[in-house]
Amino acid sequence: MFFVAGLSLHARSLPLRVVTTMSYLKYVAEQVGGDHVSVVALANPRQDPHYVTPTPRMNQIAYNADLFIEHGLNLDLWAKNVLDASGNPKIQPGSSGHLVATINVPVKELPTEVSRSWGDIHPQGNPHCWLDPFNIRIIAENVERRLIAVDPSNADAFARNYRAFIDRLDAAMFGEDLLKSVGPKAGDILTRKTRNDELIPWLQARHLTGRLGGWLAKAERLQGMPVITYHKTYVYFSERFGLNVIAELEDKPGIPPPPQRRDAVVEAARSSGVRVILNDNFYSREAADYVASKSDARVLLTYIDVGASPEVDTYEHLITYLVENILQAGR
Structure with missing residues (x-):
């Protein structure tokens, strides 16, 4: 009995x-x-997160998992195959060991109806919500709560780590100077004001506009910048940082643009003075290069997930990379 109890205690001490x-x-x-x-x-x-082929190695990794976290919003539908093949009851949907990370995230572009003839339309809305740092706040809270549910003995540590992570995100978004000027719960206050389109008037009324820093200060030069994207990847990013997406090269999601679509986008680029075409690294750049060759736009190949290149090794670096590279390409 002592030996078994010792094993149990040791098992709980493992990550x-x-x-x-x-x-x-x-x-x-x-x-x-x-x-x-x-x-x-x-x-x-x-890799394109829409299209991932599960492998036996993935199934084995999931078999040994205590917690499985998927993005949701029909982006990583392939996760179901991994879960089914894992044979791990702890991580099945409905269990404490399974989390859809995007619950409670405000979703954009919810379709009123869905038809396969429209391409790969997401019935739960546009899934690329992680490119808005405010949504990462929600996702991190979801992760914190689920970690506590699975391992309540480390609840205090998870809560401290969560708060430290949110504080870093807030500093990256608003700048340390503004956070100190606003005082307690500054990140929560400023996030709410920004989401409600009240930030600038609120800062002006308190003579704090000059203290805004971070991503939002850098992104002031992105406000209204016309861009073209290959896919509807930047809906959330554009709303947060002020880009004006004139058109997507894809006429139908998941279907390469036909010649008539390319020509229509060329006209849109010319008439709107587009200087930048955002092309995710896993999409062919053929259509983007075609539009660039017939307009004043240039193609910017972009990474959208952490770790896709050494320069985006953290989430904070990913957003910095996008803001700074779009600014540079748009000059």
């Missing part, structure tokens, strides 16, 4: 084995879980 579908989720889980988690992401961050 939780967490499996995520995407690398940005791995990063969030590591920030919140700290030393109490060991995290593996299944999808290659340079």
Whole structure:
């Protein structure tokens, strides 16, 4: 009995084995879980997260997991095949060991009806919500709550790690100077004001506009910048940082643009003075190069997941990379 109890105690002292579908989720889980988690992401961050082929290795990793975190919103539908093949009852939907990370995230572009003739339309709305840092706040809270549910003995550590991560995100978004000027709960206050389109008037009334820093200060030069994107990847990012998406090269999601679509986008680029075409690294750049060759736009190949290149090794670096590279390309 003593030997068995000792094994049980030792097992509880081991890090939780967490499996995520995407690398940005791995990063969030590591920030919140700290030393109490060991995290593996299944999808290659340079790969289109819509189209991942499950492998026996993925199934084995999931078999050993204590917690499985998927993005949801029909982005990583392939996760179901991994869960089914894992044979692990702890991580099945409905169990405490399974989390859809995007619950409670305000979703955009919810379709009123769905038809396969429209291409790969997402019935639960546009899934690319992680490119808005405010949504990462929600996702991190979801992860914190689920880690506590699975491992309540480390609840205090998870809560501290979560708060430290949110504080870093707030500093990156608003700048340390503004946070100090606003005082307690500054990040929560400023996030709410920004989401409600009240930030600038609120800052002006308190003579704090000059203290705004971080991503939002850099992104002031992005306000209204006309861009073209290959896919509807930047809906959330554009709303947060002020880009004006004139058109997508894809006429129907998941279907390469036909010649007539390319020509229509060329006209849109010319008439709107587009200087930048955002092309995710895993999409062919053929159509984007065609539009660029017939307009004043240039193609910017972009990474959208943590770890897709050395320069985007953290979530904070990913957003910095996008803001700064779009600014540079648009000059």
